[in-house]
Amino acid sequence: MLKSTPEGEPGVSNFALTELAIPVLSDKQVLCKTLYLSLDPYMRSQISGRHISGSIKPGDVLHGETVSEVVESLDENYKVGDKVRCMGGWQEYSVHSAKELTKVSEKIAPSSYALSVLGMPGLTAYAGLVWQAKPKAGDVVVIPAATGAVGSTAGQLAKSLGCKVIGIAGSDEKCAYAKEQLGYDECINRRTEDLASRLDELCPKGVDIYFDLVGGEILNTVSARLAVGARVILCGLMAEYNQKERIGGPPPGFWIRSRATVYGLVVYDYEHRRQEFIDACLPLVNNGSLKTREDIAKGIAAAPEAFCRLMQGANMGKALVQVS
Amino acid sequence: MLKSTPEGEPGVSNFALTELAIPVLSDKQVLCKTLYLSLDPYMRSQISGRHISGSIKPGDVLHGETVSEVVESLDENYKVGDKVRCMGGWQEYSVHSAKELTKVSEKIAPSSYALSVLGMPGLTAYAGLVWQAKPKAGDVVVIPAATGAVGSTAGQLAKSLGCKVIGIAGSDEKCAYAKEQLGYDECINRRTEDLASRLDELCPKGVDIYFDLVGGEILNTVSARLAVGARVILCGLMAEYNQKERIGGPPPGFWIRSRATVYGLVVYDYEHRRQEFIDACLPLVNNGSLKTREDIAKGIAAAPEAFCRLMQGANMGKALVQVS
Structure with missing residues (x-):
């Protein structure tokens, strides 16, 4: 307790x-x-x-x-x-x-x-990425907490849909895992690399889909680099969970400029579609193309x-x- | 110059x-x-x-x-x-x-x-309210700059679609005009009234549509009071236009909690639908049901x-x- x-x-x-x-x-x-x-x-x-x-x-x-x-x-x-x-x-x-x-x-x-890839975190990833953001082949997708329960599923799903997938993670070990095991095109170590300049390098035309799991400064930095027509999924707030007060969001001008559509995601709203998600992802898990750890x-x-x-x-x- | x-x-x-x-x-x-x-x-x-x-x-x-x-x-x-x-x-x-x-x-x-009700401001109001936010009868709609070029059109359109429409304006004269001439159900004087407590009174079930034209503290205050399934149109940033730096936005948790969909609106994107807007609004202007000043x-x-x-x-x- x-x-x-x-x-x-x-x-x-x-x-x-x-x-x-x-x-x-x-x-x-x-x-x-x-x-x-x-x-x-x-x-x-x-x-x-x-x-x-x-x-x-x-x-x-x-x-x-x-x-x-x-x-x-x-x-x-x-x-x-x-x-x-x-x-x-x-x-x-x-x-x-x-x-x-x-x-x-x-x-x-x-x-x-x-409880993991075929449970709530998997459903969260699927609802946000597939049902809300609706990725198209070639979209540039950025995922923080790239190796976490939600992020790792979202990243692999985005890759399987033909997107360019950039992860953000907190250690070299996690970045290596993201690239070598999960298939991310790139993964930025947020503790040792400058996120803004790395994103500028890796996403010269901007970010099409940002699946936010953290809020705070990372949300701000990515929002400043969205492509026109971007979709942002707001799903987690790791940056503020340990704080007394909520942390403010990015300047709305970033979202106006990119004509972004921003979705607040609460996984409970998709409970009625859980079976549809399992039917889509169980075969991928079984054939090894959707990995989990x-x-x-x-x-x-x-x-x-x-x-x-x-x-x-x-x-x-x-x-x-x-x-x- | x-x-x-x-x-x-x-x-x-x-x-x-x-x-x-x-x-x-x-x-x-x-x-x-x-x-x-x-x-x-x-x-x-x-x-x-x-x-x-x-x-x-x-x-x-x-x-x-x-x-x-x-x-x-x-x-x-x-x-x-x-x-x-x-x-x-x-x-x-x-x-x-x-x-x-x-x-x-x-x-x-x-x-x-x-240049006004049948021009860019009118098209902005129509695109944001009708095409993006998709109001349903009974929705509670909040509009700051309620008597301005965009706000006055959005407010009257929302009212004509059966919504409850709450304006926010900067003087008693504007509030009176909003209620008496434009048909707003209520209008809050942001200089003399406490916006948060007035919204709590007027929108006990929360705000369904917020057509933001100002950013800053008003965006924050309304975002804290959204109903589940809310739509927020980000369209103007009056609060920051006179500032050197951009102003941060509301905590993303407000938008997650309400499962909001937030749209960045740039009216230029709707240029190709201008005639459709004029065809819809010209009769309303001519029969006096869409007023302009x-x-x-x-x-x-x-x-x-x-x-x-x-x-x-x-x-x-x-x-x-x-x-x-």
Whole structure:
């Protein structure tokens, strides 16, 4: 649970581990044992009280999506052993009504993929890139957090659609991975390279699609370099999650000049199209053309440290906790 | 002509009047006498060197759209007496090739309307509101500079489409005009009322469409109050035209939270649809349901003062100079 609200970057001391009895089921409830817990940057925003999905205060169990296994069921539609996706939170066990559960198809293997490339981060990438930005072959696409759970999927999808894809990442190791494994044309190390001049070099005609996952100065720098007709997906705000106050955006003149269309993206709005996304991406995952990498910590006690690493950008791939 | 580049609000001393000989025509040129000169906020941006249409430096004649009359013609398609629309600039006479001229239909009367409600400001309002924002009946629409050339047209169009229309203006006189003559449901005096709390009162479910003409703090305040699915048209930056540097925009989180779609609007992109706009709006102007008001200064020597008044928001309606 959250022990205290961090100022700036969270530390493991902001979290506490407690033990509670497993509730006795009533009505048609289902008891689930957590297999994998997803750790995502939006959780920092919940802790700050700024996320649309709700706030987390000291004493609250942290929310989080899980792949879980049914271990006891009073609902005829769920049998012991079924794998489900639910908001199990940072817990070893969770109790749900049937309407809070979604079965995880056996075709999704390993089942952790239902939280990564074929789960919420994958759907986010697909909705923003394919449904909102509508890439055309030859478009120049820029993706920050290029090797992260959303960015790595968006980058590979853009590449498969014939775009020139430029990543931005926080280490040489991540840049090498982006280029060598994920197929990015280029990847800029934001800690050691000058982003503005590198973008000028790599995108002399401007940026057609910018899939923003970070906000802050990177959003500003890319917005100053958009091509006419650009599309900008606003999807994440890593730069402000650790800040007390929201950070202002780029001067609107950048978006007027480029006649940009800017889309605010909240993945929940695309839940009704999840199957369409899975149908499109499952074959790509299975044939190896849509790669994923998971950064898996072991045991619920490891969740705080893994989350803090995620917020420092020290993870490599989708941050997960294998709980049991 | 521009005499010196102003810092902050321009004054009449930044401009100078000079007299030059009327050029002798060559090839298929056409000599035009300016009837009306349009004064527009974007001119301040040209003086700052930040407008996409080009920069104005000391010694340059200021640009500007005019309704002019052909007084001499070497082109068979233009006869003496024809009324045309062209970029005549801040001048009594201007020389053009035929391809720089557009005939002004006799149906547009007075011909100054080709620079106001049936001209560029009207087309801007129509493109942003109707083609980009696509209003639905019941939408809550907020328009700053509510009585200005663009705002007054957008406001009346939104009202005619069944929207609830809230204006923002800089004086009680303008607010009264917006409500009594233009049909706004409400109009907020930004100099004497608290915009945030008034918007909270008037738009308890949030703002569906915001047609931004000003940028700065008003854009920020409205963006914090958008409804889910909102559309924001970015079209003008009055707040920064007098500033040395561009002003940052709202925190992107406001646009993510509301799943806003934000459109950068440059009216030149809609030139090819001008006739479609005129066909839609001319009947509304003629039957009195689309009203316009023009703030007309007399004589080219009056242009600097009229422009400075426009940049202070002291004009009432479309700023024009009747040159001859």
